[in-house]
Amino acid sequence: MILTHSPQSAFERRVDRIPSLGVGLSVDCYSPDLFALLDELEGCDLHPAYLELFQATTGMLEEVRRRLPAMPLAYHGEGLWVTQPDFPVSPYLKTRLEETVRQLNSIQSHWLNHECASKEMGGFAFGTYLPPLYTATSADVVADNIALVQRALDVHWETTPHGSPLFLLEMAPLTYFSAGDLAVPQFFRRVTDRVACGLVLDIGHLWTVYRYGSVGQHGPLDQFVERFLDEFPLERVVEIHVAGLAERDADVVSDAAAAHPAWIDAHEAEIPSVLWDLLEQTLAHPKLRHLRAVALEVDNKDVALIANEFRLADRRFHGQVASTMTRDPRRTRQDDGGSESVVRQSAVTQQERKGLEKQYVRYARTASGLLSPSGPEWQAVQEDGAGLARYTAGYLPNEILRWGGQLTDMFPDTCRLLAEAGIVLDEFVPWWFRDVRVASESYDFFLLKISRFQEFVCERAPQLSPLADREAALLRSAYADANERRSPAIETDGELTR
Template sequence: MDSLVEGFAARAARIPVHGIGLSVDVFSPDLLELHRTLEQAGIRPDYLEIFKAPVRDLARVRAALPGVPLAYHAEGLWLIDPAMRSATPWRQAVETIARHAEAIGAGWANHECAGKQFGGYSFGTYLPPLLTNAAATAVAANAMWAQEGLDEWFARKGRPDAAPLLLLELPPLTYFGFGNLPVSEFFARIAEGASLGLVLDIGHLWTHWRYRERRRFRSLEAFAAEFLATFPLDRVVQIHLAGLGLHEDGDPADPLPHWIDRHDAPVPAVLFDLLRQVLGHPALAALKGIALEVDTKAVPAIVEEFRRLLEEPACRKALLNAPERAGLPMTMVRERVAGSADRELAELYGAYARVASGRESLEQSAIAPLGGGLDPEGLHRYFTRYLPHELVCWGGDLAELFPAVWTSLEKRGITAADFLRFWFGRPRPVAAPYDFFYVKLDRWVEFIGEAAPDLMGQVQKEAEILRALHTELNDEPAVLGNRT
């Protein structure tokens, strides 16, 4: 058996079956209130996977729910970036994951196989990796460095067996994706180079069919069948199920909706069909948990959808059968992938960011050869509708945070489009751990200094107040010194 497979199998064997649970945020909705509501409804979750939050809040949840298995959903470690170890504070990100996992006793730490920063550019929501052999090799190498960092942190604590297993999650597509590999083969390439586990998100899988593979597979079922034949299902430790919904300006009359990953939206029936198809595959040998992702969702909807998930016979059957399937041959791609220079791949990621932001045309870009199967309308939708809303409104609407300044800019004819051009006007070094609110405030202050310098003093004062409030609510002592 391949040493990487043995390494994964040994780690996975230490993790008990968690069951059917929820992937949740501590605050939205309030986790402890949600848990009480579910208990009162007679549908207590078997486990909880908790999204990144300050240690004090994670410890509070752990103390309040002593008998509930907890797992961790991390953020801020950009494993897709070929320059991760040379150009990002990745060790700090790994240490944050370790502290958080320790606080709740997590057996695994899940992270999207996606990025919000690469090539010197920052985004507010995830962009998927370039689906190429070289990119898969880079992800595998970064994942091994990250797992080693987690192992070392817990070893220094004298608890080497408590280090969580790193899981990579199938990322969503928000209208488009680039690459020359099917996403299933991309993950197979990662699995042959790293002893990590995987999270298969059912809604994310739908977006890959909708925005990248629909021309090859008119049927979702046919696409899923080919995906499952190639994807390394023997590495899947957890399955996610979450809602899909339209962006703010989406047209509900579209014959095939332009759905994107939205945890506040309902789970459509098509995803339950897809879930059953996935759970019925015999190679799903390491499954430990199935979670409904519910952050930002209304509590009554959570109760209804979680009850439906609990009543799905395929879920319990798959969890019970996983130990029996563990003896089946492992999915391995035996042909090793040739390495590619990190610098060349990093340049491609820079081009990717410029194309995704509309600053560079695809036809004249270095990533043009990776646009096979791309829906040009989807890419245009992303950088003309979704991205401007993300930068201006998501995580704090600038018009509401700085109302007087925003009104003054409008009177001068300075628009959100000008801010977008400034944001992606040049690459910037990444010096601090990722927090989109801090990035947004920094860019806004820089922009005002260039576009309306007479308003600079006012904006700096208001931004400093907002930073202080955000720091008080969200930061931890271990990272405060890294903010600039």
């Protein structure tokens, strides 16, 4: 039997190196323009304690650090799909890790925050995050993949006195449905029992778990949240996020819509009052002992609304956040449900990873409407399929046709001639998910959308391929120029960019 330090004690050694920051903002550098936003806040005498920057070009991040030398900066990564069983053998993993290291280093971030979600799974690509399968094997895979990333960070920072950035895993939102046979708190407990990562708890995401989880609609919200926080590994939470929620148009509505609004994660939207109350409830929980920061996520949000909400948050929660951050974290491992020394757990087997890969192929096909839900991980959806139907009938087509750029704006002449030929753009959605594809390049939804649409046109209207190719070349050139100038790659008309 080999004994080693528990993941909890290893986490505590790492988190002790992270300073307490306070109430800040999680931002996209481009939308709204970060420096214009900070100028506006300065004019209102509002001063975020820190900024968490969503992945941008390294040049842009370096510019932020140069212009804000005294501002604490943190990092929200993208493209490290730790939920996926084939993550360790991804041909682009080395490139992604190298880019992540460069970006973390450029802003001197104490942590790498990443969603517990993916935009690629089982040979299929999506425009926005899909949460993991909430199963025991899936949790084990997530933990082992996080350990791989943390080791890579440790190697790069092994000679630095302040240590390497800590991997923070953020609980993903639910968009109308969830799949799995393990409750969300138990999933994250299983992850943290296996790896010394921190967590990010997003209050809006928590609301969506209540709204779209299997038990959420059967009891009062405050009681659900109380149980959730009791069971969730709150002692691992290093950062809390708060962002807007909003309804999206869809043809299918749930029977429960009258009882609860059909909100989903929407950073550009106003933060509803219920989330402020949930934040207060969360901050008061005694298990929250390693909190370092609270951020409002404000990408794509109107600057005036950002200022108003930050003013509200700072006035209402500044003292409570400060008090929570000064709690004495020195408790025994037994208080958190484990022992100080544990048996080193074996890695997930290749057979288990292969089995989970097949489940993720089924997940992607089910989410895209190509398969009916079946199996124990889909029991809740089988009992009430309204949420999944809403996702496949309304949300997903919007994601493919409009997310990150509307096809009719990207390919105006091609789309006009397709319509004249009787080919409707809605046909592009099932075509997108028709085939399993091995990724040929590192994930970039905008570039992927361009190449997929070219293929669609070539198949359905080959006479229009030369036109589609010319419009695609213009898009790629503009995209490359925009990235080189470190400015927004494309306008999104208020849509989420994350």
